[in-house]
Amino acid sequence: MRVLLPVPVVLPLLFAALTVLAHRSRMAQRAIAITGVTIALAAAVTILVIVERDGPQSVTLGGWPPVVGIALVADLFSALMLVIGLTTVLAVLVFAVGQRHSDDLAAFHPTYLALTAAVSLSFLTGDLFNLFVSFEVMLAASYVLITLGGKRAQVRHGMTYVVINMVASALFLTAIAFVYASLGTVNLADLSMKMGTLPEHLRTALSMIFLVVFGTKAAVFPVFSWLPDSYPTARAPVVAVFAGLLTKVGIYCLIRTQTLLFPEDHPSTVLLVLAGLTMIVGVLGAIAQNDMKRILSFHIVSQIGYMVLGLALFTVSGIAGAVFFILHQIPVKTSLFLVSGLVEESAGSTRLDRVGGLLRRTPLTAALFGLAALSLAGIPPLSGFVGKLSLVQAGFGAREYAIVAVSLVGSILTLFSMAKIWNGVFWGTPERPTIAMADGAARLRAPRLMTGSTIALVGVTLAIALFAGPIYDLCHRAADSLLHPAAYVQAVLGR
Amino acid sequence: MTIFTAALVAVLYGTGVYMILQRTLTRVVLGLALLSHGANLLLLIVGGGAGLAPLIGSFTGNDTISDPIPPALVLTAIVISFGMTVFLLALAYRSWQLTRNDAVEDDVEDRRIAGLTRRRSRAGARPAMVGPIERADDESTSGGPR
Numbered sequence: 001m002r003v004l005l006p007v008p009v010v011l012p013l014l015f016a017a018l019t020v021l022a023h024r025s026r027m028a029q030r031a032i033a034i035t036g037v038t039i040a041l042a043a044a045v046t047i048l049v050i051v052e053r054d055g056p057q058s059v060t061l062g063g064w065p066p067v068v069g070i071a072l073v074a075d076l077f078s079a080l081m082l083v084i085g086l087t088t089v090l091a092v093l094v095f096a097v098g099q100r101h102s103d104d105l106a107a108f109h110p111t112y113l114a115l116t117a118a119v120s121l122s123f124l125t126g127d128l129f130n131l132f133v134s135f136e137v138m139l140a141a142s143y144v145l146i147t148l149g150g151k152r153a154q155v156r157h158g159m160t161y162v163v164i165n166m167v168a169s170a171l172f173l174t175a176i177a178f179v180y181a182s183l184g185t186v187n188l189a190d191l192s193m194k195m196g197t198l199p200e201h202l203r204t205a206l207s208m209i210f211l212v213v214f215g216t217k218a219a220v221f222p223v224f225s226w227l228p229d230s231y232p233t234a235r236a237p238v239v240a241v242f243a244g245l246l247t248k249v250g251i252y253c254l255i256r257t258q259t260l261l262f263p264e265d266h267p268s269t270v271l272l273v274l275a276g277l278t279m280i281v282g283v284l285g286a287i288a289q290n291d292m293k294r295i296l297s298f299h300i301v302s303q304i305g306y307m308v309l310g311l312a313l314f315t316v317s318g319i320a321g322a323v324f325f326i327l328h329q330i331p332v333k334t335s336l337f338l339v340s341g342l343v344e345e346s347a348g349s350t351r352l353d354r355v356g357g358l359l360r361r362t363p364l365t366a367a368l369f370g371l372a373a374l375s376l377a378g379i380p381p382l383s384g385f386v387g388k389l390s391l392v393q394a395g396f397g398a399r400e401y402a403i404v405a406v407s408l409v410g411s412i413l414t415l416f417s418m419a420k421i422w423n424g425v426f427w428g429t430p431e432r433p434t435i436a437m438a439d440g441a442a443r444l445r446a447p448r449l450m451t452g453s454t455i456a457l458v459g460v461t462l463a464i465a466l467f468a469g470p471i472y473d474l475c476h477r478a479a480d481s482l483l484h485p486a487a488y489v490q491a492v493l494g495r
Numbered sequence: 496m497t498i499f500t501a502a503l504v505a506v507l508y509g510t511g512v513y514m515i516l517q518r519t520l521t522r523v524v525l526g527l528a529l530l531s532h533g534a535n536l537l538l539l540i541v542g543g544g545a546g547l548a549p550l551i552g553s554f555t556g557n558d559t560i561s562d563p564i565p566p567a568l569v570l571t572a573i574v575i576s577f578g579m580t581v582f583l584l585a586l587a588y589r590s591w592q593l594t595r596n597d598a599v600e601d602d603v604e605d606r607r608i609a610g611l612t613r614r615r616s617r618a619g620a621r622p623a624m625v626g627p628i629e630r631a632d633d634e635s636t637s638g639g640p641r
Contacts, residue, residue, distance in 0.1 A: 129568055133575070140578065155586060155593060162582070166531075166583075170511075173531070186568075
């Protein structure tokens with residue numbers, strides 16, 4: 001375990017350095033990157049198997065004693081997120097390799113691997129300041145990826161993204177300062193043991209600061225508007241990995257801090273209200289858009305509302321529903337953005353008025369979109385249905401009927417906006433066709449690796465739907481250990 | 496010392512936030528620098544008061560030593576914000592190269608939808624699905640194959 005646990009973090013960083021050394025040859029960079037992510041994924045699966053069998057595992061880096069050193073902890077929640085996150089990273093990497101012009105800059109592969117390492121570190125760390133550092137590494141890599149190309153649109157929208165995230169980072173640092181001032185430690189397990197000694201109002205204040213910080217990262221209402229502003233202008237693999245992973249890292253940290261540091265025994269009104277508003281405002285924003293990528297960006301916001309709903313209920317079934325929803329959402333969201341990348345590659349644009357009738361011209365892409373969109377909207381028997389059903393059942397169990405009604409309304413509106421994309425892109429005729437669209441009824445092609453990786457990722461979502469029973473049991477166990485963190489604390493502190 | 500430093504932190508935060516709300520990116524970068532300086536100073540003062548140097552062997556059990564952890568956190572945070580400031584300045588320079596100014600601009604879609612609202616309230620007519628203005632800019636939202 002001492003060697004295995006840091007592998008998903010250290011290996012991508014090492015391979016990032018190797019890709020920098022190999023910067024003259026794009027083929028060498030691609031080979032190194034894919035190998036690195038594959039080995040990290042294999043390590044993550046091994047970690048999941050061990051954690052599922054033996055309980056939370058922890059290692060303190062550098063051999064230091066538990067609270068003094070930085071702890072890496074893998075419990076069931078972290079391990080599940082790590083596996084699904086690295087799978088998505090691998091699929092998007094293969095997609096980027098297939099879309100030749102996407103990784104034409106030598107900086108793409110090192111930055112992408114650094115992003116992977118930072119995401120793994122934020123899932124595995126057990127120390128609050130180390131979480132800050134991993135956020136910064138992740139954000140730095142994302143700043144580079146989102147402005148890659150340096151054209152006017154990227155610079156304009158990249159600016160907004162960078163400034164907002166830097167403000168959130170300054171706020172995170174402030175929160176860490178206050179936590180250290182109150183309790184004298186930044187180790188998460190140690191904090192969870194000592195948090196009860198603080199007066200109630202101080203605990204609430206700290207909880208609210210963390211809510212704002214991680215809410216900004218996760219794009220919760222009302223701090224979500226940076227997301228639809230900056231995401232659509234990035235190139236397709238970049239926005240796919242951002243959509244699938246970065247906001248979910250924010251939700252992961254929100255769940256981790258709220259359950260470990262600020263546990264409640266009844267549903268939290270603040271979080272319920274925020275969840276409801278996020279769901280509705282996100283999907284209403286999606287309906288108003290005219291571009292496929294913008295609609296999908298607003299959907300990210302809306303679906304985050306469901307995960308916050310699961311957290312807000314603070315029951316085992318609520319958090320289990322939230323965990324399952326995250327596991328379902330990461331591949332579905334990413335595959336939707338990969339499909340939009342396919343549409344852009346074959347038809348030249350993603351604006352609804354410039355493409356149309358792609359059902360006949362790219363039937364495979366249409367099928368992939370159909371499956372992913374139905375899963376997002378929550379149609380049985382796909383994984384979205386299982387996720388939403390578990391959240392609704394948890395809501396009934398906690399007797400929070402209003403929020404359940406809001407979530408169902410959100411689902412209907414999600415289906416409506418998916419139908420809007422389907423009508424605009426796959427049926428009908430475009431008002432101002434792009435060049436690729438204009439040449440009649442010929443089949444439009446996209447490179448095979450792109451289509452192949454999208455098929456694989458949609459296959460992962462179908463597999464989640466197929467094995468929803470066992471996966472939900474794992475999520476239930478993860479939620480149980482989140483709400484009763486004695487095993488986690490014991491693994492880190494040894495007592 | 497602590498009251499004065501705490502007030503200083505408050506002033507740094509306040510001016511930092513004010514500068515971030517400005518229009519040009521250079522002022523925003525200055526504001527972010529002030530904000531991160533405030534956060535770093537805050538980290539430093541929560542470590543408690545002054546004391547002996549925290550070197551093993553140079554103090555006994557009864558002495559007060561200064562806390563060694565906050566300076567370690569602050570060093571990391573300073574290096575991180577240094578890197579980010581450099582990146583933002585490069586971004587501002589790139590924006591200046593492309594457009595000869597470094598203003599943080601509004602989102603194209605927001606301006607389009609705001610334009611629809613203004614025209615509808617003036618004319619009373621139903622807005623079109625796609626606005627006639629901002630056509631020249633719409634390629635910026637869908638990159639297309641390069």
